[in-house]
Amino acid sequence: MTSAENYAVWTSELTKQFGGQTAVNKINLAVPKGSVFGFLGPNGSGKTTTIRMLLGLADATDGEIELLGNKMPKQAEQALPRVGALVEGPAFYPYLSGKVNLRRLDSASKNADPKTREQRIDRALAKVGLTNAANKKVHKYSLGMKQRLGIANALLQERDLLVLDEPTNGLDPQGTREVRNLIRSLSSDGTTILVSSHLLSEIEQLCSHVAVMSAGKIVAQGSLAELQAQNQTYLKVVTPDAEKTLKALTDAGMKPKQETKHGLEIFTSEVEHGFDGDEVLRKLLKAKIKIKSFAVEQASLEDRFVDLTGEGFDVVQ
Template sequence: MDEEDDGVIRTRGLTKRYRGGQLAVDGLDLTVPAGSVFGFLGPNGSGKTTTIRMLMGLVEPTSGTARVLGHPMPRSSRAVLPRVGALIEGPALYGFLTGRDNLLRYDAADPAADPRTRRTRVAAALDRVGLTAAAGKKVKAYSLGMKQRLGLAAALLHPRDLLVLDEPTNGLDPQGMREIRSLVRELASDGTTVFLSSHLLDEIEQVCTHAAVMARGRLVTQGAVAELVAGARGRLVVTTPDTGATARVLKEQGVGDVVVDEDRVTGDPPERDLAEVNAALVAAGVRVRGFGLERASLEDAFVALTGEGFDVAG
């Protein structure tokens, strides 16, 4: 079956139940389009990491199927994994070796790697993640962010059809986060499909074309990020010195979840024409300095879909 049509990652009824009856993933139907940057979101314990482990053949599913790059997993691990770069739960590194020597060792352990191009490919990978200057330092002296970069470099030693990243910006400073986001976009533009989990919703919104939301082991929704955001209603925002009167009028006009914050009053917009709401404020003598809808964010969509906050590091 063609990967373009079938999805680079496709699961049907994928389920994992651990000993003791804990249901970590429950009937997951997931489709990751080819060429997408796919964000994987969910609260702690939602089953994200277990799903990634099953996709990479590290954990056997209890039931259901998973296909990666058109092949069943874990049965086709030997055919699939050489085409996949992965950084899952932080890189496993040798602290007593330099960054460069870690990558050389990684590459030497790969039977498909060409030893003649090894040093050139290692140098290119280090440069791509901004570690050339630190390549000669021992990894035990690396910061957490530098270790994340080195793990990503290891995943980039060969051209990959799929890149699986678990919290790729963990430990990075804002500049490093921007660089990794730029790198992810660059990889996607080169044709690599990127599948990443992140607890930073704004990061997903900035870099991802598609996303899926997990909650309590089940898939809540999936689709294009723009469509997920469009499905969440924005907030009505009124800027005024008369916050008390504004809150009262908005409630009378059917605005829900009214919140007062200094000189701003926000709420869920009613079904009626917002021009009528504004007119009611003016008629009540409210001094309206600003009135409009604030665009919904992925965070708004996430909370609306799951009813939960967005501490999604698990």
């Protein structure tokens, strides 16, 4: 068993059953301190249930949780003030303004100093760009504005850990980019960030570490680099000369897949990780093959994700 002290979130054999159904199945989650940790998985894979257990909203059926070194849910009073969270979408009192909503949620925390409350609220609203809408009733907010207000709520105090469940849900491209920048800047201040998302490009751009959940289990976990290293590398050649290319590639010992697009042939072939394309390229040029494009590429996180979690809509039984 790993020592939990280097981790902001650490679980051991964490399990949750609802009736006969196992929503979370013996997971060992380890979120290193200071990391931006991408928590991936298709809808229904158990991510949100896991997050609910981490935050003490739901009881684990079995297993252990340590949150910032505190046992959950026993030491929730010590751990939770240091945690900001956005869980399964923002939720507010629709008949109150954004500012009054934050005041309400801040006053719920015994650790929040009432003297600095207004100041902290204004700062959090400014961070998410809601200063001008602060006094507007929340029922008049757009989905994106509610999402920002939810993030502002998570930022009301200095936090050691932020848990952001689908933080860019409902945001437009500008908003998404701002949230990404916000996460980066918070992370550079030393805050550990656990961000769950199904937007893989998002995770790929942001995260240092990743865990992938599927049907209640963690099927992959580690640093992004480690995970990407396991991805298949491909050689991709686009050319008008189908026959000559096929021959050259086969001679080089490859078994390329071929498809035709816009009158050009696209050859893709699996190659070793760290493959050097120079030699093949030289051979192709020597054979006077016209080349439109030549690249050694790594499968995207999305390909890896689908590999791990299955294809199509019925991935969870």
